Amino acid sequence: MTLSVPHAYDVVVAGGGIVGAACALACARAGLHVALVEREFPGSGATAAGMGHIVVMDDSEAQFSLSRRSQQLWQALSTTLPPNAEYETCGTIWIAADEEELAEAARKRSYLGERGVPCQLLSRRELNTLEPNLRSDLAGGLLVSEDAVVYPPAAALHLARELQSHGSVVIQGRTVKHLGDGVAQLDDGSKLIAPKLVNAMGADAAICTPGLPVKKRKGHLAITDRYPEFVRHQLVELGYLKSAHALTTDSVAFNVQPRQTGQILIGSSRQYGNEDSQVNQEILSAMLQRAETYMPGIASLSVIRVWTGFRAATPDKLPLIGPFPGDPTLWLATGHEGLGITTSLATAELLASAFTGTEPPIPPEPFLPSRFKNEPTHPITLSQEMP
Numbered sequence: 001m002t003l004s005v006p007h008a009y010d011v012v013v014a015g016g017g018i019v020g021a022a023c024a025l026a027c028a029r030a031g032l033h034v035a036l037v038e039r040e041f042p043g044s045g046a047t048a049a050g051m052g053h054i055v056v057m058d059d060s061e062a063q064f065s066l067s068r069r070s071q072q073l074w075q076a077l078s079t080t081l082p083p084n085a086e087y088e089t090c091g092t093i094w095i096a097a098d099e100e101e102l103a104e105a106a107r108k109r110s111y112l113g114e115r116g117v118p119c120q121l122l123s124r125r126e127l128n129t130l131e132p133n134l135r136s137d138l139a140g141g142l143l144v145s146e147d148a149v150v151y152p153p154a155a156a157l158h159l160a161r162e163l164q165s166h167g168s169v170v171i172q173g174r175t176v177k178h179l180g181d182g183v184a185q186l187d188d189g190s191k192l193i194a195p196k197l198v199n200a201m202g203a204d205a206a207i208c209t210p211g212l213p214v215k216k217r218k219g220h221l222a223i224t225d226r227y228p229e230f231v232r233h234q235l236v237e238l239g240y241l242k243s244a245h246a247l248t249t250d251s252v253a254f255n256v257q258p259r260q261t262g263q264i265l266i267g268s269s270r271q272y273g274n275e276d277s278q279v280n281q282e283i284l285s286a287m288l289q290r291a292e293t294y295m296p297g298i299a300s301l302s303v304i305r306v307w308t309g310f311r312a313a314t315p316d317k318l319p320l321i322g323p324f325p326g327d328p329t330l331w332l333a334t335g336h337e338g339l340g341i342t343t344s345l346a347t348a349e350l351l352a353s354a355f356t357g358t359e360p361p362i363p364p365e366p367f368l369p370s371r372f373k374n375e376p377t378h379p380i381t382l383s384q385e386m387p
């Protein structure tokens with residue numbers, strides 16, 4: 001990465017995760033001169049900790065439109081991604097353990113089907129045929145075939161390299177200390193000047209923009225040794241919907257992903273109000289036990305690494321994309337919670353269209369930061385979300 005630093009840019013993006021890298025590249029592709037500033041290296045934050053499930057979600061129309069648009073952009077990008085980004089359209093199977101969850105799968109099928117997303121209800125037998133290592137008494141599932149997986153840090157690095165090929169710059173190893181009023185001040189005292197500044201600092205966004213309704217939500221993941229074909233689709237339980245109202249603090253859910261290497265990513269957990277990055281043995285055990293409940297054979301596989309990461313959570317589970325009220329130079333692209341790998345590309349498209357005055361591909365209003373203008377607090381609300 002280059003450290004040559006021209007003084008003035010059209011756009012300075014602070015934070016080189018998947019969201020910041022995507023925003024910077026979309027702006028550069030639109031003809032703007034961009035600096036992307038990252039305190040470590042591109043893709044090193046939550047992006048490196050994420051699962052890389054590119055998934056269409058239907059919690060709200062806004063979430064659907066952002067995730068679906070993004071999924072289509074990932075499909076288009078996939079032909080240019082390097083092999084180490086491990087992009088694979090493996091599809092998601094939402095697993096129904098009982099009749100109640102099967103009804104939820106049917107609702108989901110109707111919702112997605114009405115909006116043009118290919119999906120198919122699976123009987124118990126069909127589920128067992130597609131995923132023979134699942135417990136055999138599950139009720140069925142819903143296959144969403146265009147969902148995909150990607151290796152997020154490699155994808156972020158690729159976007160950052162593409163940015164440089166457009167003549168824009170990546171400044172890594174520098175921390176942004178101040179962001180506002182058209183100036184990004186770095187920890188070495190240098191200043192970058194731009195009419196548009198973007199806070200894409202993920203879960204740390206509120207450090208530079210105090211008062212932002214963004215909080216950390218901790219997650220654990222584990223990865224196994226190589227067991228090709230043990231899992232063939234991204235598998236997610238629908239059961240978390242049933243227990244959602246009982247959730248007050250920590251939760252785990254069955255969510256496993258096949259990697260191209262034959263490894264299996266096992267998730268996932270959510271912890272509120274825990275900012276300690278250490279692996280929590282109780283949460284890890286609960287997460288692995290949950291996986292065993294759905295896939296008994298998983299107990300005999302070797303887990304070779306476990307880690308944690310922090311999602312950037314907002315009170316309404318939607319990201320903050322748009323101008324920051326009170327500073328006409330400052331824009332936000334943060335708060336993507338458990339969907340930021342998926343929604344990064346549509347976020348970038350929204351931002352670039354706002355900067356260049358072109359028609360936004362989807363309605364931007366639900367994501368505007370001004371929706372929280374008079375709400376400095378951050379209550380935890382419960383709704384459907386990725387496990």
Ligand SMILES: Cc1cc2nc3c(=O)[nH]c(=O)nc-3n(C[C@H](O)[C@H](O)[C@H](O)COP(=O)(O)OP(=O)(O)OC[C@H]3O[C@@H](n4cnc5c(N)ncnc54)[C@H](O)[C@@H]3O)c2cc1C
Nearest residue numbers: 015017019045046047050051053176202219339340341342
């Ligand atoms: C366990 C887990 C599983 C997940 N699974 C999925 C999934 O399957 N699918 C999905 O879509 N999403 C998933 N997510 C969510 C996803 O990882 C995030 O939403 C996404 O990575 C957010 O990207 P970001 O660029 O906003 O943040 P980050 O990747 O955290 O990037 C922010 C960057 O800003 C930098 N930074 C911070 N402060 C400064 C500063 N002052 N100066 C300079 N740089 C700074 C950081 O170093 C960091 O690199 C998961 C998250 C977790 C934790």
